Amino acid sequence: MPRFRKIFVLSLLLAMSVTVGAEQIKVDSLRFWTAPDHTRLVFDVSKVPSHSIFPLDNPARLVIDINNASLNRPFRQPPGNHPLFSKVRSAVRHGKDLRVVLDLKTDVATKSFTLRPSHQYGNRLVVDLFPKQGAAKASSTTQKSAAVKTVENKGRDIIVAVDAGHGGEDPGAHGPRGTQEKKVVFAIAQKLAAMINKQPGMKAVMVRKGDYYLKLRKRMDIAREARADLFVSIHADAFKSSRVKGASVFTLSRRGASSEAARWLAYHENSADLELAGGVSLDDKDEMLASVLLDLSQTATKEASRKVAAKVLGNFKHIGALHKNTVQKAGFMVLKSPDIPSILVETAFISNPHEERKLRSGAHQYKMARAIFHGILEYFREYAPPDTLMALNSTRQARHVISRGDTLSGIAQQYGVSMRAIKAANSLADNTIRVGQVLMIPADSG
The missing domain is CATH 2.60.40.3500 (Immunoglobulin-like)
Structure with a gap:
């Protein structure tokens, strides 16, 4: 009987495994x-x-x-x-x-x-x-040729690559109400791109043009193919505590930059693809010289990234809480282009119910996009590449650094131009100015 029972149990288990399989x-x-x-x-x-x-x-x-x-x-x-x-x-x-x-x-x-x-x-x-x-090559060629243009042969546009994080099957973080990061950051990115494209002498290139996934290095490649002067990646942060809040702006950490430099130099085809500022290629350089040139390029790129990040962070202070009062550093992959200044903006904590509610608002999305835009604009008004229309125009314009007690009407009177002309030249929505802000004074009142 025990032997029969054992055989029965084994048979039953075998039958169950076949059924499960x-x-x-x-x-x-x-x-x-x-x-x-x-x-x-x-x-x-x-x-x-x-x-x-x-x-x-x-x-x-x-x-x-x-x-x-x-x-x-x-x-x-x-x-x-x-x-x-x-x-x-x-x-x-x-x-x-x-x-x-x-x-x-x-x-x-x-x-x-x-x-x-x-x-x-x-x-x-x-x-x-x-x-x-x-078909793929034709599409790529068309996209590349459309990316860079000149304005009346007087100087080229400044190209800003606007990268909406995540996308497609990667929704990013979720808010308590189910808000998806990929959707809100894409909406902010679209608003930012529209502002950039309205600014004379600037052009936006949307890295992700719809709801689809792009690998991180592909995002860098798209910016490089467009010959971007700046890469801006937009995200919404999340944390296990719903009380954490505020915006942050990141640049690449020293460790992240070092690891990327090693990667570029390790592969010959990458060195051939990389053209540093001023059109210098690493393709024909020996290993020591290539390393020195890449280090110099990265140093300049990191410094430019830090400056534009500080400008953007300064503008965020006027629309809401900051998670950190200083520019942060991290090894994010999308920040690793050694030849393109790059920043990553965490617009808010989507895990915070109050900030999730604001992220869903088109009006607040516009405010965040405008803060990023003004930071970018302030940076390029001071550090425009010399071959750009903005750089050529800046030589014909005076600059005024706002001091305590300054008013827009007083500045207009001082330089003999209209307030409307100053507001148009600086993309000001109203008469609000702040200490330390740099205003471009147009040559005439328009």
Whole structure:
């Protein structure tokens, strides 16, 4: 009897293991995001699946077979203007597998991988779609050529790369009401870019133009391709305590800069790609000279970053609490371009209910964007690159440093120009000025 019972128990366990092993994978949903160079599909699944992908012709289709899987709900369909595919279909295959078919608009290359549970997401199957090389190169060339322009042959625009953090399947931090960091920082970035583009002699390049994910080094590459004079990354902080609040501005730490310099010098192709200030390339330099040149470039870049960060932080003091009263340093990847001054702005703590509420407000988003813009503008009014329109114009304008007791009307009278002209030249929304602020005085009243 004991022996029979043992055999029975073993048989039962074996049967249970077979049943568990045969349990179908549930495909809960399909999410997708479109970036300029690819589209990412993310299938939410109950556990990591075995899968295969292959194309079909006449008409062009992409087949994704997910083994031992079933669909929980109909797939979301792409918008009619999606560049790569027009429809998603599904069917049962061999009675137990799931076949997903994308009706393509163009030939694509694919890359797929699985992701384990992380934060609010469970298991995922990720499929990236890339248009064939010709279209991708044409798009890249168009974007590059449009980035830099000159104004009436008198000087080029100052280029500011505006980077909205996170995006796509990476929502960033969440507020108590469920507000996603990626959405609010994108809204602030758009407002900032609009302000920059309205300023004569300045142009904004949006690093992330929609709701999609970009790798951190790709963000740096986009800024470099646009020949940016400044890189500004916008985020919203979070902490386990909901009482923590305030804005912060970061530049690259010494340790982060050193590690990036070592990386650049370790790979010859990176050295060839890197053009330092003044058009100096490291490609034809020996290791010692390249190291010295890179160190000099990084020193100048870090100093410029510190100055513009201080200007931005100073403007934040007028719209809300600061988390830290001084510029902070950290090894954030997006700050590591040795040839582009870079700052990272933590606009507020989205984990703080009061600050989350303000982050959701379009009016407050505008105030934050304007504070960042004024910091950038104040910096470039003092340190505009010599070949830019702003630098050429500054030689024809006087500068006035605000002292205690100064008023806008008194300054206008002193220089014989109108208040309206001074406000226009300095993008002032009202008559408010502060001690230490530098005003550009136009040559005439306009």
